[in-house]
Amino acid sequence: MKKFDIYEDPHRRFNPLINEWVLVSPHRAKRPWQGQKETVANEGRPEYDPECYLCPGNVRANGEVNPLYTSSFVFENDFAALKQEEIEFEESNEATFFKAKPERGISRVVCFSPKHNITLPEMDLPTIEEIIRTWQKEYTDLGNVDYINYVQIFENKGSVMGCSNPHPHGQIWAQSSLPTQIEKTQNSLKNYFDKNGSNLLLDYLEKEIEAKERIVIENEHFVALVPFWAIWPFETLIVCKRHVTKITDFNTAEVTDYALILKQLTAKYDNLFETSFPYSSGIHQAPTDGIEHPEWLFHMHFYPPLLRSASVKKFMVGYEMMGESQRDITAEKSAQMLRDLSNIHYKSK
Amino acid sequence: MKKFDIYEDPHRRFNPLINEWVLVSPHRAKRPWQGQKETVANEGRPEYDPECYLCPGNVRANGEVNPLYTSSFVFENDFAALKQEEIEFEESNEATFFKAKPERGISRVVCFSPKHNITLPEMDLPTIEEIIRTWQKEYTDLGNVDYINYVQIFENKGSVMGCSNPHPHGQIWAQSSLPTQIEKTQNSLKNYFDKNGSNLLLDYLEKEIEAKERIVIENEHFVALVPFWAIWPFETLIVCKRHVTKITDFNTAEVTDYALILKQLTAKYDNLFETSFPYSSGIHQAPTDGIEHPEWLFHMHFYPPLLRSASVKKFMVGYEMMGESQRDITAEKSAQMLRDLSNIHYKSK
Ligand SMILES: O=P(O)(O)O[C@H]1O[C@H](CO)[C@@H](O)[C@H](O)[C@H]1O
Ligand SMILES: O=P(O)(O)O[C@H]1O[C@H](CO)[C@@H](O)[C@H](O)[C@H]1O
Numbered sequence: 001m002k003k004f005d006i007y008e009d010p011h012r013r014f015n016p017l018i019n020e021w022v023l024v025s026p027h028r029a030k031r032p033w034q035g036q037k038e039t040v041a042n043e044g045r046p047e048y049d050p051e052c053y054l055c056p057g058n059v060r061a062n063g064e065v066n067p068l069y070t071s072s073f074v075f076e077n078d079f080a081a082l083k084q085e086e087i088e089f090e091e092s093n094e095a096t097f098f099k100a101k102p103e104r105g106i107s108r109v110v111c112f113s114p115k116h117n118i119t120l121p122e123m124d125l126p127t128i129e130e131i132i133r134t135w136q137k138e139y140t141d142l143g144n145v146d147y148i149n150y151v152q153i154f155e156n157k158g159s160v161m162g163c164s165n166p167h168p169h170g171q172i173w174a175q176s177s178l179p180t181q182i183e184k185t186q187n188s189l190k191n192y193f194d195k196n197g198s199n200l201l202l203d204y205l206e207k208e209i210e211a212k213e214r215i216v217i218e219n220e221h222f223v224a225l226v227p228f229w230a231i232w233p234f235e236t237l238i239v240c241k242r243h244v245t246k247i248t249d250f251n252t253a254e255v256t257d258y259a260l261i262l263k264q265l266t267a268k269y270d271n272l273f274e275t276s277f278p279y280s281s282g283i284h285q286a287p288t289d290g291i292e293h294p295e296w297l298f299h300m301h302f303y304p305p306l307l308r309s310a311s312v313k314k315f316m317v318g319y320e321m322m323g324e325s326q327r328d329i330t331a332e333k334s335a336q337m338l339r340d341l342s343n344i345h346y347k348s349k
Numbered sequence: 350m351k352k353f354d355i356y357e358d359p360h361r362r363f364n365p366l367i368n369e370w371v372l373v374s375p376h377r378a379k380r381p382w383q384g385q386k387e388t389v390a391n392e393g394r395p396e397y398d399p400e401c402y403l404c405p406g407n408v409r410a411n412g413e414v415n416p417l418y419t420s421s422f423v424f425e426n427d428f429a430a431l432k433q434e435e436i437e438f439e440e441s442n443e444a445t446f447f448k449a450k451p452e453r454g455i456s457r458v459v460c461f462s463p464k465h466n467i468t469l470p471e472m473d474l475p476t477i478e479e480i481i482r483t484w485q486k487e488y489t490d491l492g493n494v495d496y497i498n499y500v501q502i503f504e505n506k507g508s509v510m511g512c513s514n515p516h517p518h519g520q521i522w523a524q525s526s527l528p529t530q531i532e533k534t535q536n537s538l539k540n541y542f543d544k545n546g547s548n549l550l551l552d553y554l555e556k557e558i559e560a561k562e563r564i565v566i567e568n569e570h571f572v573a574l575v576p577f578w579a580i581w582p583f584e585t586l587i588v589c590k591r592h593v594t595k596i597t598d599f600n601t602a603e604v605t606d607y608a609l610i611l612k613q614l615t616a617k618y619d620n621l622f623e624t625s626f627p628y629s630s631g632i633h634q635a636p637t638d639g640i641e642h643p644e645w646l647f648h649m650h651f652y653p654p655l656l657r658s659a660s661v662k663k664f665m666v667g668y669e670m671m672g673e674s675q676r677d678i679t680a681e682k683s684a685q686m687l688r689d690l691s692n693i694h695y696k697s698k
Contacts (some may be wrong), residue, residue, distance in 0.1 A: 001437040004451050010431050012526060014448035020529050023430065023452060031428040035513030061381065079380040081372065081668070081675055082359050088350040096541075097553050098577055099363035102353050103372060154667035162664025164384030171667065177361060179672030180369050192445075204446050228447055282671030303670050315511025318503035318520065319430070321652050322631030323528030326430055 007330055015229035016192070016200065018184040022231050023326040029308075031328070037311040038160050040275055045117035045166060054167035056114045069114055071127065072134040077107035082175055086147075104147050105175030110134055112168040119157065119168050119276060121267035121345045128259035135172075135283070136248050142174040143288030150178050150287045153247075158278025160305060160313060170281075178287055185284060186295070193295035201297035205239050214335040217264050217343070221257040224265045226335040231325040233307045233314050234272065234334050236265060238300040245286040245296040264343040265302070271341045275310035279303060356679055364578035365541070365549065367533040371580050372675040380677070386660040387509050389624055394466035394515060403516035405463045418463055420476065421483040426456035431524055435496075453496050454524030459483055461517040468506065468517050468625060470616035470694045477608035484521075484632070485597050491523040492637030499527050499636045502596075507627025509654060509662060519630075527636055534633060535644070542644035550646035554588050563684040566613050566692070570606040573614045575684040580674040582656045582663050583621065583683050585614060587649040594635040594645040613692040614651070620690045624659035628652060 004011070012021045053060045056068045062078045082105030089102050112131050113123060120128065135153050142151045155170035156163040178186065192200035208214055208225050216236060217224040227237045238261055244250060250258065269277035281302045286293035305313040307328070320326050342349075353360070361370045402409045405417045411427045431454030438451050461480050462472060469477065484502050491500045504519035505512040527535065541549035557563055557574050565585060566573040576586045587610055593599060599607065618626035630651045635642035654662040656677070669675050691698075 001435055004436045004438040006449055009434075009436050009451050010454070011449050011451045016445055016448075021526075023528075024449075025430040027432075028428060028430050033513065035511060036508035079377055081374040081377050081677075083376075085358075086350055087353045087358050089353040096365055096549075097556050099365075100355055100360050100373075100577075102358050102360045105359070152668060152672045154671050156664070156667040159385035162384060162666040164382065173668050173672065177370075179372075179668075180674070181670075181672055200445075207446050228449075280667040280670050282667060284671070301671060315505070317511040318505040318629040318631060319501060319522050319528075321530075321629050322503050322633070322650060323501045323522065323530055325529070328430075 007332065012324075013229045013331075015227075016204075017188055017229075018181065019188055021324060022229055023324050024330060025326065025328055026330050026333075028328040033308065033312050035315075038306075038313055040310045047115050047117050049116045049167070052116055052165060052167050054109070054111050054165055054169055055116050069111065071113070071130045073111040073114075074108055074134060074138060077109050077171065080107035081105075082107050082173060103175055103177060105173060106142060106145065106148065107174075108138065108142075108172045110138070110153075110170045110172060112170065116167050119266070119270075121263055121270050122347065123168075123263070125256070125259050125263065128262055129255055132247070132250075132255050132258055136250075138172055139247050139285075139288070142172065145174070147176045148174045149176055149289040150174065150182055152179060152182075152282065154280060154282035156280050158276065160278045161280050163278075174288075182284065182287070186287070186293075189295040189297075199243060199295065199297050201239055201299060202241075202243060205241065213332050216268065216335055216338045217261055219257045219261055221254045222261045224261050226331045226338070228331055230331045230334070231316075231327060232303045232305060233327060233329055234269070234302075234304050234338065235331075236302045236338070238262070238265065238302075240298050243294075244298045245293050247283065247285055247298060249298075267343055267345040268338050268341045269302075269304060271346050272338065273306060273310040274346050275306075277304055277306065279305070356681065361673075362578045362680075364576075365553075366537055366578075367530065368537055370673060371578055372673050373679060374675060374677055375679050375682075377677040382657065382661050384664075387655075387662055389659045396464050396466050398465045398516070401465055401514060401516050403458070403460050403514055403518055404465050418460065420462070420479045422460040422463075423457055423483060423487065426458050426520065429456035430454075431456050431522060452524055452526060454522060455491060455494070455497065456523075457487065457491075457521045459487070459502075459519045459521060461519065465516050468615070468619075470612055470619050471696065472517075472612070474605070474608050474612065477611055478604055481596070481599075481604050481607055485599075487521055488596050488634075488637070491521065494523070496525045497523045498525055498638040499523065499531055501528060501531075501631065503629060503631035505629050507625065509627045510629050512627075523637075531633065531636065535636070535642075538644035538646075548592060548644065548646050550588055550648060551590075551592060554590065562681050565617065565684055565687045566610055568606045568610055570603045571610045573610050575680045575687070577680055579680045579683070580665075580676060581652045581654060582676060582678055583618070583651075583653050583687060584680075585651045585687070587611070587614065587651075589647050592643075593647045594642050596632065596634060596647060598647075616692055616694040617687050617690045618651075618653060620695050621686065622655060622659040623695050624655075626653055626655065628654070 010025045087102035151174040214226045224238045283300045285298045286296040307314040359374045436451035500523040563575045573587045632649045634647045635645040656663040
């Protein structure tokens with residue numbers, strides 16, 4: 001009988017963060033593609049676009065005028081998915097089949113730069129450090145609102161990821177419940193902490209640094225790696241090396257190193273297919289529920305959809321929706337490809 | 350304080366099938382859209398396409414020639430994500446962080462019709478009944494393979510759902526493990542059955558028939574409804590009214606009614622935006638592990654991505670990936686829109 005070869009044979013891998021499996025089919029990467037091609041973003045954008053509702057000095061949908069901001073700029077989302085209003089609610093008896101409850105929250109937009117035509121890897125380090133300080137301020141301010149228990153910071157980059165405006169920006173949705181993915185992660189982290197008295201992600205990081213093969217970038221305070229259980233073709237995870245549970249606990253040196261790894265990782269992404277690489281990214285960290293959370297470790301997920309070129313993405317559809325997430329290239333191979341690429345953005349060479 | 354109005358206020362709903370919440374933001378449907386538009390499929394396809402590897406008599410990638418089939422036609426996937434080979438494997442000690450195991454399985458393609466240019470709602474009932482009988486035969490044959498414990502039947506329709514060939518076809522991935530979504534569903538069904546001595550989905554169906562507001566189509570043996578906890582804008586669920594755990598248990602009258610509801614539901618979908626409506630659909634039913642599964646009820650999910658028109662879809666991205674699934678239109682509103690549409694395909698009028 002043939003011996004199991006993780007680089008060749010179909011297999012499942014287990015994600016201990018959310019307690020779920022992913023199907024890996026390494027041999028399938030060679031499959032030809034005749035399906036949908038994504039349109040590659042037009043690169044010739046101006047530094048200021050009079051039609052853009054995120055550019056400084058322009059008018060937004062609700063009539064407000066953006067200030068002439070020079071670094072990061074935050075405002076309340078004009079089409080928020082969550083509302084601040086308190087709603088009166090009685091739990092119904094239909095607990096099994098028609099279970100619903102109101103959800104309170106605040107949605108904000110974070111412009112990363114006044115310049116309409118640049119993205120993270122093209123920004124200088126002070127600009128990225130300023131974005132991190134803005135995230136810190138928002139985590140504090142939103143987290144201090146009495147009914148807010150979780151602050152989800154994220155970015156959708158590229159039209160293929162549902163981003164409707166190329167002006168560099170992210171979002172924050174802060175709410176009273178722990179969202180599904182956070183609750184799952186918290187349960188896993190907590191179980192591990194209670195059982196082992198140590199931090200799941202710090203223990204995992206130690207093993208990854210030993211193993212080396214999934215590391216993409218390492219600096220003094222941070223590591224970017226392709227997790228063993230990655231779902232998206234070039235999915236990565238940024239983890240900090242010290243036991244920091246939330247973004248506000250980073251010291252100055254850590255903010256600098258975080259900015260640096262963000263710049264270098266996103267530069268590698270752009271370099272992979274010499275295109276502005278689409279992704280959704282998001283920070284997972286301790287809830288703001290007033291409880292100590294030693295089980296948490298600050299980390300940031302990158303879920304990029306591209307698979308083989310600037311125009312061919314991985315579709316998470318039929319089998320993946322009905323059965324289980326599936327990938328066609330191993331985490332080790334993706335990590336190697338990203339590691340071997342330059343840290344310097346191809347456009348600045 | 351304002352009283353909770355499920356049709357207006359942001360809220361979360363609970364899905365008892367997989368034990369997860371979805372965030373619903375009814376007020377957000379009015380948001381303008383300046384983002385990516387999908388290309389609407391070119392409708393002028395010939396009945397036979399000499400370039401199509403699924404058309405009768407044509408040559409596939411591996412050199413095999415398709416027979417001159419006249420109804421359904423099944424073959425082994427030339428680029429299967431799973432392989433039949435048995436792999437030797439020793440469980441490793443790295444159980445927490447690097448947990449992996451080989452997975453055996455069989456992937457097949459099911460052509461629905463020899464005609465290159467029609468889809469389910471445009472087929473006549475005998476053709477759809479023949480597809481159902483093909484699914485029955487495959488469920489039996491694959492389920493009888495000793496190492497196959499689950500048979501996942503699904504369809505990806507439309508290029509936006511990663512379908513690379515418009516020739517009407519679906520797929521079957523059969524494997525030794527229960528895929529993630531099946532395991533979750535089975536756990537919920539089993540817990541409910543053990544606790545209540547009845548079937549979760551049959552009890553749910555009873556309440557939905559009483560409530561009426563989420564029903565889209567009902568015939569003697571089947572119901573198509575928008576589940577209370579639907580994620581996708583026009584997501585639906587086809588459920589059978591009798592306690593049938595697997596597709597092979599349907600009698601002749603049920604096969605006919607199943608074909609009818611499939612035809613009518615997909616016709617309504619096409620009528621919604623007068624376009625060939627993309628979706629991923631999949632059948633969830635009892636595993637083929639040789640155990641009795643009274644907790645199961647045969648059902649079929651439809652996950653269509655379109656939101657507002659033939660070219661504007663819902664993106665499940667940043668917040669949805671990092672936090673929780675989110676929808677902008679209530680299940681009740683979607684059900685009403687689908688219910689109010691004709692059963693007859695717009696092209697045949
Ligand atoms: O097998 P196909 O049609 O080539 O591929 C399609 O369906 C598969 C199963 O859902 C997915 O894994 C692929 O991403 C998708 O493009
Ligand atoms: O808020 P935006 O940028 O208009 O919208 C985008 O991000 C949201 C949060 O991930 C999603 O719900 C939307 O589907 C997506 O288009």
